[in-house]
Every structure is written in C-alpha cells, then in structure tokens.
Amino acid sequence: MDVRRTSLHAHAATVNRGGRSILRGASIELDPGEVVGGGGPIGAGKSTLIDVLSAGTAPDTGRVELDGRSLATYPDLERAQRIAVLPQTSSLAFPMQVLDVVLLGRLARSRGPVRDHDRVIAARSMDALDVLHLEARTYPTLSGGEKQRVQIARIMTQLGEDVSGCFVLFDEPIAGLDVAQQFRCLEVARALAEQGASVLVSLHDLNLAMVYTDRAILMNRGHIVADGSPGSALAPNNIETVFEVRAYRAELSPGVFHLVLQHSTLDDSEENSLSQEGRHD
C-alpha cells in the first residue's frame, strides 16, 4: 500500500473452522471518527470478524491491515495500544478490586510497578464511565451493568489518554444490560468516536443500531451482505432476507424511523396500525 493513513482494513477475510467457513470473504474498512454497527443473526460471523480485526484469529485466506501494514506483523504491544476489544464474556472469579481490574489495561503500555501516571489514566477512565465510586469494591460483587462499565474503563486505560487513531471493537456490549444502561454504553461508543477513535459495535437491537451508528453492516452466514448508512444497510428488505422475519419501517415523527419486526407467519390482517412508510420488497 502506498497510502498510509489511519485505518483498519480486512480484505476478503475467510476463516474456516471444523470444515466449514464461519467468515467468508469479509471486507470492511474502519475509519476514524465513526461508529459502525454490526447486525446479523447469531452465528453470522460478527464475533469472528471482531476476532480477525484484532489479530485474535488469523484469517485462512485474505488479509487484515492496520494503517496499510499487515496486522499479523505488528508487534503485540504496538497492536495492543491501537486496537482494544470488549469481549462478550470476562469471567473473573477472584476477589480483585475494581481499581486493579481497570489498571490491567495499563499493561499494554507499561509493565513494571504501577506509576501515578497509570493511576491518573485509570481514574479518568473510571470517572468517564461513572464507576469511580466503585474503585474499592470487589469485582465479582458488582452487577452486570457495573461490570460492563468497569471493563470499558479497562479498555480506555489500555488505549491511554488519546484515543484518536485507535480502534475499539465492542462484541455485543449491551447484552444483559437494562435499557438505560444500553443507552449509556452506546453513548460511550459515540464519545470515543468523537475523540477520534474508530468504533465497531455488534448489536442485536437493530433500532439502537439505527440511532447510534454512523454506518452499519449486516452479516449473514459469514458474509457481509450490506455495508452503508444505517438506513440503507438495515433497510427492511435486507432484514427480511437475513432474519426471515417481516420488517416495516415506521415513521414515528418526521425523520425519526423505527423498525417494526414481526414473525413471518403472521398474516396481513394482524399488522400494526402505526403509520407505515411501506414494506420494502
């Protein structure tokens, strides 16, 4: 590549597991300042895509590049300072204090005794996620939402004070959170993008994807089947094809759309009476 700019780019990445392809020729480019939403059925390849983009899995064919350079050749530490992942599960059965969990993030930048500089970054991250008051608590005693926020604070400590040029990949971050916590989590994703980071969020709630993302991709059976503005990628006809449900776009107020999803076997007489923009077939 001749052009060197900040981007994370997968080119036709394919991953095979146990004789079948769980990611098939997926190409995607993540750019600074935008939140990309990833939708698709369970097993569509969203987690695998995140794994490939963070060098957790090397693609069997195709390649992944960070700033035009093969991700596989990046030194582990340099990569860790640029790309952070919030995995679906973070089990921790040990009585570790919240501060110590957040401070784990510093290990991508400094290994050795904890310095005040590390503590300041951890404090800022915890403050931003409203978990600073929990710093002395024992991690396993936190609620699901609190644990999630602590993990995000850990990731922010990993990337350091300046997140511009960094890539943050959230793997279904709002599963298990209540509605208010879901909003708060996605606000964090937005704020990271506003500070210059590039954010990929896999989401099951397509309406949240419509509201909180700048761009959306739709995945099915290992393929990226749509990539574009949330409105076009998550258009009702795309959703009907991928999820095999009925989808309508309702206009709640001028310019504010909401996806209404129905089981595909319901007949037309049971359709809701919301003002409809019409079915897209």
Next chain:
Amino acid sequence: MNKSPSAALDRSLPELLETWRVRARRNSLLLVTTGVFALLCTLLALRFGAMAIDTAAVLSSLVKSIGLDVGSATTLEYEVITAIRGPRVARGFLVGASLSLAGAAMQGMFRIPLADPGLIGVSAGAGAGAAAMIILFDVAALALLGPLAWLGVSIAAFAGGLGATALVYAIGTVGGQSRIAIMLLAGIALSSVVGAFTGFLVFLADDAQLRTLTFWTLGSVGDASWSMVAVAAIGLGLSVSLLYPCRYALNVWLLGERQVHQLGFSVRRTRRLLIAGAALAVSLAVAVAGVVSFVGLVIPHIARLLVGSDHERLFPATLLLGGGLLVLADLVARTIAAPAEMPLSVITALIGGPFFLFLIVRNRASWM
C-alpha cells in the same frame, strides 16, 4: 461520558492518588510481614525437637556453618542443627514453598480458586512418575546412587506432573475459558487412572519397596539430606524463573485468554511457562516429600487475603507463607507425639480439608 476530564475529578485526584499509594504501600508492607513470619517459623523449627537448643545456640550454629566461629553452640548442638534439623527444615520449607507457589499458579491458570495440585490429579501424576522410578529401578540401587537417584526420581515425577497438568488444562479449557466442573471431573478421572497404575506398581513391588512407597505416599520431610535439599532448591529456583515473568500476564489471564492477547501478551508463551512452572514445582515437591495434600489450596487463599490477587505480590507472599507454615506443620508432626512422628499429610489434611469445605460453602452460589 464527558469529553473533557471532569473538573470535580481534577479536584479530588490528588487525594485519590494518595489513597491508592497508601494502599499499595500497605500491601508491600504485608509482603514484608510474610517474610518475617517465614523467618520466625524457621527459627522456631530449628529450636525445638527431641533436643531443646536455645535460640543463641541455634544462631551461633548457623553462623558457624558458614565458617565464623562465634557464640556458645556445643559440638552436639552444632551437629544436630547442621546435619539433622537443618536439612529437614530446609526440605520442609522448600516443599511448602513449591506446593504453594504451584497452587497459586494453577488457581490463576485454571481461573479456579478451587484448584489444587492434589485435586486436579497433578500430584497423582507426579506421584506415579516417581513411584515408577522407585519400583521399576529398585530402591536399593537408587540408594547407592545417592543424589543422582533423587534427580532421577525428580525427573520422572516432573514428566508425570507435566503430562497431567497439560492434559487437565487441554480438557478443561473451552474457547479460552475454564470450565470448573469439567476440570475437576477430568482430575478425578485422571487420578483414578493414575491410581490404578500406581496400584499395579505396588502389586509388582517387594516388601522393602512397598514400605518405602507407603511412607513416601503419606508425605514426610524427615530423613532429609542436603543433596535432596539441593535438588528441591534447584527445582524451586527454576520454577520461580518460569512463573515470575508471567506475573502480569497471569493477572490478565484471570479474565480470559482473549484478554491476554488483546493486552499484547503472547497467550501460547504464557500458557507454556505457566504449565511448565507449575508442574515443575509440584513434581519436585512430590519427588522430595511424597504427596502432601491441601497446602497448594489453602496457602494461596490466605496469601490473597493478605496481599490481594496481584501475582506480583501473591507469588512471593505465597512462597514465603507456604514455606513457613509447612515448617511449622512439620514441627507439630514431630513433637506432638514425640518420639513417634505423625505423617505430615495427617496434619495438612486435618487443617486443609475443613478449610476447603468452608470455601465451598461460602462460595457455592458464585461457582459452577
């Protein structure tokens, strides 16, 4: 989330940092305390026994042994300290330190606060290796070989322990996350297979071999020689040099393998170091003292209560506490019914078993 750091945070930051610095200093101080504790246990164990030797004589004997002739120790006292009690205490300390260190490493590696080399079949694997060496190659011949024989038994134990650790890890880890139930069940299965193998060896053994084997499986640190101590010390040293570099990665490891990779550590390298280091420590302890149960489970828990879960402090704290407490347990074993000696495992199991039950009852909601 605020785009700029909040003003309220900036005001409270200096105070917060001071609180955190004080907390870190307190943890370091507690680590020093475990060192002092280990030293006191050692002195106590050297002082008491079949023959009472006062503290001044113990100290002067120790000084004399490194070539400085000061103080009041008689020749007899000097001989008892350097030839009988010294190696015994050193062996006990090394066995306790190795088992505890291995316990801490395995609990972290398997992400199970319940893990113990004995429970997941690693001690049994190391035991079978050592038993095979003792019986197939005949004790009498081993006795002639002296220090070399201990090296042979240790290597055989290491082979058994390493195989068991790697196997249990491979079975009990699914997608980078540990499955507690699977791991413990695999440990039970492994222990019974290995038990059958050891049983077969017993069937092959003659009377003299059987006696050696029986005493050895009950665990003992009596009849120590300095050559045995040297083997144990080298083993512990090697194990520490494998495990201590993993201290940061192991902290992240508690969250899952994926997180280890994401923070820029090599998962494969860390895994290899942890398995080899933990297996080495267990195997050496088993080779030198037989199977001493529950030490690897209990000591890391006590250490965690004192200095927290950070392995940078947990490793040294566990090592020092484990050494000190085993020396103390051995002191009880040899003085409680003197001149007879109680097997060491009777004492460690009597304390460790109920402690294990207590842990299960307290945590049964959150585990499994």
